[in-house]
Amino acid sequence: xxxxxxxxxxxxxxxxxxxxxxxxxxxxxxxxxxxxxxxxxxxxxxxxxxxxxxxxxxxxxxxxxxxxxxxxxxxxxxxxxxxxxxxxxxxxxxxxxxxxxxxxxxxxxxxxxxxxxxxxxxxxxxxxxxxxxxxxxxxxxxxxxxxxxxxxxxxxxxxxxxxxxxxxxxxxxxxxxxxxxxxxxxxxxxxxxxxxxxxxxxxxxxxxxxxxxxxxxxxxxxxxxxxxxxxxxxxxxxxxxxxxxxxxxxxxxxxxxxxxxxxxxxxxxxxxxxxxxxxxxxxxxxxxxxxxxxxxxxxxxxxxxxxxxxxxxxxxxxxxxxxxxxxxxxxxxxxxxxxxxxxxxxxxxxxxxxxxxxxxxxxxxxxxxxxxxxxxxxxxxxxxxxxxxxxxxxxxxxxxxxxxxxxxxxxxxxxxxxxxxxxxxxxxxxxxxxxxxxxxxxxxxxxxxxxxxxxxxxxxxxxxxxxxxxxxxxxxxxxxxxxxxxxxxxxxxxxxxxxxxxxxxxxxxxxxxx
Amino acid sequence: xxxxxxxxxxxxxxxxxxxxxxxxxxxxxxxxxxxxxxxxxxxxxxxxxxxxxxxxxxxxxxxxxxxxxxxxxxxxxxxxxxxxxxxxxxxxxxxxxxxxxxxxxxxxxxxxxxxxxxxxxxxxxxxxxxxxxxxxxxxxxxxxxxxxxxxxxxxxxxxxxxxxxxxxxxxxxxxxxxxxxxxxxxxxxxxxxxxxxxxxxxxxxxxxxxxxxxxxxxxxxxxxxxxxxxxxxxxxxxxxxxxxxxxxxxxxxxxxxxxxxxxxxxxxxxxxxxxxxxxxxxxxxxxxxxxxxxxxxxxxxxxxxxxxxxxxxxxxxxxxxxxx
Numbered sequence: 001x002x003x004x005x006x007x008x009x010x011x012x013x014x015x016x017x018x019x020x021x022x023x024x025x026x027x028x029x030x031x032x033x034x035x036x037x038x039x040x041x042x043x044x045x046x047x048x049x050x051x052x053x054x055x056x057x058x059x060x061x062x063x064x065x066x067x068x069x070x071x072x073x074x075x076x077x078x079x080x081x082x083x084x085x086x087x088x089x090x091x092x093x094x095x096x097x098x099x100x101x102x103x104x105x106x107x108x109x110x111x112x113x114x115x116x117x118x119x120x121x122x123x124x125x126x127x128x129x130x131x132x133x134x135x136x137x138x139x140x141x142x143x144x145x146x147x148x149x150x151x152x153x154x155x156x157x158x159x160x161x162x163x164x165x166x167x168x169x170x171x172x173x174x175x176x177x178x179x180x181x182x183x184x185x186x187x188x189x190x191x192x193x194x195x196x197x198x199x200x201x202x203x204x205x206x207x208x209x210x211x212x213x214x215x216x217x218x219x220x221x222x223x224x225x226x227x228x229x230x231x232x233x234x235x236x237x238x239x240x241x242x243x244x245x246x247x248x249x250x251x252x253x254x255x256x257x258x259x260x261x262x263x264x265x266x267x268x269x270x271x272x273x274x275x276x277x278x279x280x281x282x283x284x285x286x287x288x289x290x291x292x293x294x295x296x297x298x299x300x301x302x303x304x305x306x307x308x309x310x311x312x313x314x315x316x317x318x319x320x321x322x323x324x325x326x327x328x329x330x331x332x333x334x335x336x337x338x339x340x341x342x343x344x345x346x347x348x349x350x351x352x353x354x355x356x357x358x359x360x361x362x363x364x365x366x367x368x369x370x371x372x373x374x375x376x377x378x379x380x381x382x383x384x385x386x387x388x389x390x391x392x393x394x395x396x397x398x399x400x401x402x403x404x405x406x407x408x409x410x411x412x413x414x415x416x417x418x419x420x421x422x423x424x425x426x427x428x429x430x431x432x433x434x435x436x437x438x439x440x441x442x443x444x445x446x447x448x449x450x451x452x453x454x455x456x457x458x459x460x461x462x463x464x465x466x467x468x469x470x471x472x473x474x475x476x477x478x479x480x481x482x483x484x485x486x487x488x489x490x491x492x493x494x495x496x497x498x499x500x501x502x503x504x505x506x507x508x509x510x511x512x513x514x
Numbered sequence: 515x516x517x518x519x520x521x522x523x524x525x526x527x528x529x530x531x532x533x534x535x536x537x538x539x540x541x542x543x544x545x546x547x548x549x550x551x552x553x554x555x556x557x558x559x560x561x562x563x564x565x566x567x568x569x570x571x572x573x574x575x576x577x578x579x580x581x582x583x584x585x586x587x588x589x590x591x592x593x594x595x596x597x598x599x600x601x602x603x604x605x606x607x608x609x610x611x612x613x614x615x616x617x618x619x620x621x622x623x624x625x626x627x628x629x630x631x632x633x634x635x636x637x638x639x640x641x642x643x644x645x646x647x648x649x650x651x652x653x654x655x656x657x658x659x660x661x662x663x664x665x666x667x668x669x670x671x672x673x674x675x676x677x678x679x680x681x682x683x684x685x686x687x688x689x690x691x692x693x694x695x696x697x698x699x700x701x702x703x704x705x706x707x708x709x710x711x712x713x714x715x716x717x718x719x720x721x722x723x724x725x726x727x728x729x730x731x732x733x734x735x736x737x738x739x740x741x742x743x744x745x746x747x748x749x750x751x752x753x754x755x756x757x758x759x760x761x762x763x764x765x766x767x768x769x770x771x772x773x774x775x776x777x778x779x780x781x782x783x784x785x786x787x788x789x790x791x792x793x794x795x796x797x798x799x800x801x802x803x804x805x806x807x808x809x810x811x812x813x814x815x816x817x818x819x820x821x822x823x824x825x826x827x828x829x830x831x832x833x834x835x836x837x838x
Contacts, residue, residue, distance in 0.1 A: 037682075043788065046600050053599065054557060134556055134564040187601030206610045207780035207788075208683060231682060233778040234788075237666070242681045242778075245673045394549035394793045401553065435562065 035227035036495055036511060039239045039251035043232045044204050046190035048182075049175040050123050050133035055416065055504050058172035060210050060230055063223075063509040064195035065175035068096050068116070069165065073498050073510045076326065076419045078170045081220070082111060082196070086169075091160035091457055092141075098151040103217045104178040105200045111176060113153040117145035118179035120155065120168075128182065137426070138173035139164075140454070160455040162462055163420035171418070171505075198223045198509035207232060212508070224512040240490075243267060249492045250511070252503050255315040256366070258488030268493050273317055274485030275417040275502025277324070277424065280360075280375065282478045283400075283408045285440040288353045295477035297347040298410070301382040302375055302480055303339040311371035316483040321470045322424055324484045326501045328459055329421040329466025335474065344382040354383050361389040361411040363396045368412050371482070375410075386410065400438030411438060416504055417484070421466040425450050428473065439478040446472040525817070529810045536806045537582065537799070544795055545578035551793035555599050571598045572795060585799060594800035604800035608785070612804065614684050615782040617693075618773075619766050621701040623759060626708035631748075631755070633709070634716025638751075639743055641721065649713060656710030662772035665703035669776070672699060684779050700777045704770060708762065715758060719751035726750075753820060760816030764809040 040060075045053025047061045062070075066082035080086065085097040102111040122128050124136035125144055141157040141164075148154060157164070168174050181194035191204040198220060199212040209232040214223055231248065233239045236257045242248035244264060253261075262269045280302070288294045308316050321334035348354050360375060362368040369390060376386045391399060400408050415436075417424050427436040429447050434440075449469035456462040473479055487503035498510035551572060552565035560568070573581050588595060594604035637649045672679045685693030723729065724747050732742050771783035782801055789798035 053555075131567070132561070132564055134560045136561060136564075190600055190602070203687075205687075205780070206607050207784060231778065233682065234784075235775050235778070238669075238681065238776055238778050241669050241674060245677065245681050247680055247682050393791055394547075394554045397553045397557075398548065398550045401550065 033494060033513060034225060035229065036225050036249040037229040037231055037242075037247060038506075038508070038511075039231050039233045039242070039248055040209060041232075041234060041236075041239075043207055044191070044210055044230075047193040047201060047204070047210075048190050049119070049172050049177065050135060051131075051190070052135070052172060059506040059508065060201070060212070061175060061193060061195070062172060062197075062505075062507070063199045063212065063228075064193055064197045064201055065177060066102065066111070066195065066197045066220075067170060067174040067176060068098075069170045069174070071170055071500055071505075071507070073507065074500070076166070076500060078165060082116075082176055089154075091455070092157040094155040094157075094164075096153055096155065099219070100151055102196045102219055104181065104194050104196050105215060105217065106181070106194050108178045108181045108194050111178070111196050112150050113145075113147040115179050116153055116176055117147050118182070119176045120145050120174075122182075123173065133173075135173050138168040138171070160457055162454060162457055163422045166420040167418060167423055199228065202227075223509045228508055228511070230508075243490055243492070246492070249495045250489065250497050251491075252487050252489050254367075255313055255486060255488055258490050259313065259315070261490055266493050268491050270489045270491070271315070272487045272489060272499075272501070272503045273325070274483075274487050275324070275326070275419070275500075275504055276414055276485040277319060277322060277417055278412065278414045278482045278485055279319070280480040280482060281411050281413055281439045282480075283405070283410070283438065283440055284442070284476065284478050285406055286409060288351065288356060289409065289478075291351045291353070292477060293347040293351040294353055294356070297344040297351070297382060298379065298384070299337050299477050299480050300340045300344040300347070301379050301384065302337075303378055304337070304480065304482055306339075306378070307371040307374045308483055310374045311367040312483065312486065316486040319481040319484045321481060322428075322473060322479075323421050323466055323470060324417070327417070327419055327421055327424065329453070329463040329470075331467045331470045334470065337480075339378070341381055348383060356384045357387075358384060358409045359387045359389050361391065361396070361399050361408060363412070363414075364390050364392050372412060400436075402434050405434055405438055405440065408438060412482075413438065414485070417502065419501065421462070422450065422454050425453070425466070425469060439476070441473065441476055441478050443472050443476065525814050529807075529814065532810050533803065533806050534586075537585065537803060540799060540802055541578045541582045541585075544798070547793075549793045551795060554791070554793040568598055571596075574795070589803070594803065595796040597794065597797050599794065604796050607797060608782070608800050608804050611780045611782055611785050614780045615767065615770065617697065618700055618704065618770055618779065618781060619763060621697055622705040622708065622766060622770075623762070625701055626705040626712050627755075627759070629705075630709040630712025631716050631752075633713040634751075635720060635743065635748060637713065637717040638720035638724065639739075646717075649717075653710035653713045656706050657714075659707070660772070661703050661707055662776050664706050665700065665773050665776040668699045668703055682778050696777075696779075700773050700779055703776075704766065704773050708766070711758070712755060715755050716748075716751055719754050720747055723747045723750045756816055756819055760813050763812040764805075767805055767808070 040056040042054060042056040044060065045057050047057055047064065049061065049065065052058055068081060068083040068086055069078040070081040071077065072079050082098055082102055083096045084099045087095045089095050096116070098111060098113060098116070103109065104111060120139060120142060121144060123133040123139045125142060141159045141161040143156050143158045146154040146156060178194045182189050185192060193201055196218065198215055198218045200215045202211040202213045204210045210230045212228040212230065214226050233242065236253050239248060239251045239253060240257050240261065243251060243261065258269050261267055282289050282295050282298060284290060304318055308314060308318060320336050321331040323329045323331060360372050362372045372388050376388060379386050398404065400411065415427060428441055429437070429450050430442045433442060446469050449465050449472065453462055453465045453469065456465055489497060489499065489503050491497055494514055496512045496514040498507040499505060551574060552560055552568045556565060556568060569575055573584060585595065594608065596603055597607055633649055637646045640646050669681055673681045679699055680696050683696060685696040729742060729747055732746055767783055770781055771787050774781040774784040782805060786798060786801045789801060
C-alpha cells in the first residue's frame with residue numbers, strides 16, 4: 001500500500017492542527033474569563049447623569065457612579081447603595097446618611113453630602129453654567145438638598161413625588177458625581193467620569209465604545225469581571241456574528257436576528273417582555289378623525305394580533321393599554337378589541353365618512369413597515385385608503401411636532417418605558433400637545449389624574465388613579481395599543497447577565513460567570 | 515513665477531473654491547432638509563427649554579448664511595466647532611476617527627493595485643485565452659457585488675466557519691498585530707470591487723498602448739517581451755489607472771461607510787452617516803469638510819503624478835498655457 005503525503009495533505013494537516021490549537025486555547029480562556037464584552041447600539045454620548053444621551057450611556061455609568069439606593073439584581077426592588085440610611089420623613093422630605101469611606105477615583109477624595117447636593121441640584125435647582133438638564137423632569141418637585149453634616153442631608157420637595165425613588169433616586173438621575181471633578185474637568189468629565197462605583201472608565205473612544213475596569217477602591221461587593229468592554233455596534237447583524245464568533249458576550253437583539261441563534265452552541269437566547277410601548281396613534285384634531293366614531297372604526301378595523309404576527313413574528317405580546325403588567329397601575333381588565341368590519345363600516349357611515357383617504361406615518365424600520373402594510377390592507381376593507389409615509393429618524397421624530405403635527409393623520413410610535421406609571425403617562429398630558437402628544441389627546445380629566453397620581457403615596461390608591469387615567473385614554477379611541485415589545489438578550493452560556501425588567505436597563509456590575 | 519509654481523497656485527485657488535462651494539451646498543442643504551436636531555439628538559426627554567438652548571448653542575437659531583460665515587471664520591483659526599451633545603471639539607472627534615479611515619482606504623487601494631494590475635497585465639498579454647475570459651467574468655462579478663455583501667460573506671466564512679479572523683472593530687490601541695488582523699477582512703471587502711475594476715482598466719489600457727508604434731519599434735529593436743510589456747507598455751497604461759484611483763478615493767470613502775458599519779469599525783464615513791441620521795450639524799460640517807479636502811488634495815497629487823510618470827504631459831500642459 002502506498003502511503004504518500006502530498007503537499008496539499010501537509011498544508012491541510014497543518015491548518016487543522018493550528019485550528020485545533022486556537023479552538024482549544026479559546027476554550028481554556030472561556031473558563032478563566034476575567035473580561036467580557038457587551039454591545040450598545042448607540043455611540044457613547046456623555047457619561048454624565050444630567051446630560052446623558054439615553055439608556056446606552058446610563059448602562060455604562062450606573063456601574064461607575066453610586067446612588068443612594070439602587071435596584072437589586074434583576075429586580076425593580078431597591079436596596080441601599082451609597083446610603084447607610086434613607087428615610088421618608090414626610091411626603092416631601094427624605095433624609096439620608098452616607099456610608100463613610102466611599103472614595104472617588106483619580107484621587108478626588110471621599111464622597112460627602114455636598115456631592116449628593118451638587119449631583120441632584122444640578123439638574124435644575126442650581127444648574128452649573130446655567131445648563132438645565134434635559135432630565136430635570138425626573139426630579140419634579142425638588143426644591144433643594146440641605147446638607148446637615150459631612151455624611152447627612154435632607155432632600156426637600158415642594159410636592160410629593162411618588163415616582164422619585166424609581167425614576168430618580170435609584171435610576172440614572174440619582175447617580176452621585178464628584179462635585180470637584182465635574183467642576184474641574186468640565187466637558188472632559190463626559191468621557192473621563194469620576195465615580196465611586198464598582199467600575200471605573202479606562203477609555204472612551206468615538207464610534208468604538210468604552211472600557212471599564214474594576215475599581216479597587218470600591219467598598220461594596222466586588223464585581224465578577226475585572227474588565228468590561230462596552231462596544232458600540234450599530235448593526236444587529238454584526239452583533240450576531242460577533243456573538244457567534246465568541247467576540248461578544250452579551251447583546252439585546254431584535255427577534256428576527258435573535259431567533260435563529262437559539263440552536264447555536266455556546267449561546268443562550270433569553271426572552272423578556274419589553275418595557276417599551278408601541279401603538280398606532282390617531283390625530284384627534286385632524287378631520288375626519290375629530291369624529292369619535294371614525295377613530296372607533298379604525299380601532300375596530302385593525303387586527304392587532306395579525307399586525308404583531310407580521311411585525312414581530314408573533315413573538316411580541318399584545319398590549320391593550322398604556323401601563324403594562326410589572327408597573328403599578330396596570331389595567332388588567334382593559335378591553336381587548338377584536339376586529340369587526342361590519343361595526344367599523346357602520347360607524348364610518350354614521351359619521352358620514354364611508355370612504356376616507358389617509359396616511360400612516362412610520363419610522364423606516366422593518367417591524368413598523370410590515371405592521372403598517374397589514375394595517376393598510378385591513379383598513380382598505382372598511383373603506384379607508386391609507387398611504388404609507390415611511391420616514392428616516394431625523395425627519396420622523398419631528399413629524400408630530402408644532403404646527404406640522406396638526407397635519408399628521410395616523411402614525412406608529414414607540415417610547416421606552418420605566419417602572420413608574422407617571423413616567424409612562426407624562427407624554428399624553430395636554431401640555432405635551434405639539435411636543436410628544438402626537439394624538440393631540442386633550443383631556444383635562446387625564447391631566448388631573450396624572451397630577452393626582454404623582455402626589456399619591458399610597459400604592460393602591462395610586463394604582464386606581466392610574467387605571468382611571470387609562471380609561472380616559474381608551475374612551476378617546478385615539479390609541480390602538482400594539483405591544484410593549486419583546487427583548488431578546490443573547491449571551492454566551494458562560495456569562496449570566498443582570499438587567500431590570502424590559503432589558504433596557506442593565507446592571508453591568510452584577511454580571512457574573514454562569 | 516515659473517510654470518510649476520503658477521500651476522500649483524491655480525490649483526490651490528481651485529481647491530479653496532471647491533471647498534467653499536461644497537460648504538455652501540452643505541449649509542444650504544442643512545437649511546432645507548427637514549428634521550430638528552434637538553429632537554433627533556435629544557429624544558423625548560428634552561424639555562422645551564433645553565431644546566431651545568441646544569438649538570442656540572448649535573447656532574441653528576441663526577440664518578444659514580450667518581452660520582456659514584461663522585464656520586468659515588472659525589476655520590481660519592483651525593476650529594471646526596463643538597459637538598453640542600458631548601461638548602467635545604469637532605476637531606477631536608474627526609481626529610479620533612480619521613486614522614482608521616486612512617488606513618482602511620489606503621490598504622484597500624494598495625491591495626487593489628497589488629492584485630488588479632498584474633491581473634490586468636496578464637489578461638492583456640493573454641488576450642482571447644481561457645484565462646482572459648475567466649478573468650473578465652470574475653472582474654465583472656467583483657465590480658457588481660456591493661462591498662457590504664462581500665463583507666458579510668467574508669465574516670461568515672473567515673470569522674464564523676473557519677474562526678480565523680475577528681469580527682469586531684479596529685483592534686486594541688497600540689497593539690499593531692491586533693489592528694492588522696482586524697484590517698484584513700474590511701480591506702478585502704472594500705478592495706474586491708476595485709480589483710476587478712483596475713484589472714479591466716489596466717487590460718484595456720495595455721491593449722491600447724500595445725498597439726502604439728513605439729511598442730512595435732521596441733519589438734523591432736529586439737527587446738524582450740517582458741521588457742516591452744512591463745517597462746514601456748505598463749508605464750503608459752498606468753496613467754488612466756492613477757486618474758481613476760485618484761477619483762476613487764472619494765468613492766472608497768463613500769463605500770467604506772457600510773463596510774465600517776458591518777465591521778463596527780470607526781471611520782469618517784460612519785461619522786458622517788451618524789451625523790446625518792441625527793442631524794448633528796457641527797460634526798457633519800467638520801467631517802464633510804475633511805472629506806472634501808482629502809478628495810481635492812488627492813486629485814491634486816494625482817495630477818502632479820502624471821507629469822512625473824510622463825514628462826510629455828508636463829510639456830504639453832506648459833505649451834498649452836503658453837498658447838503654443
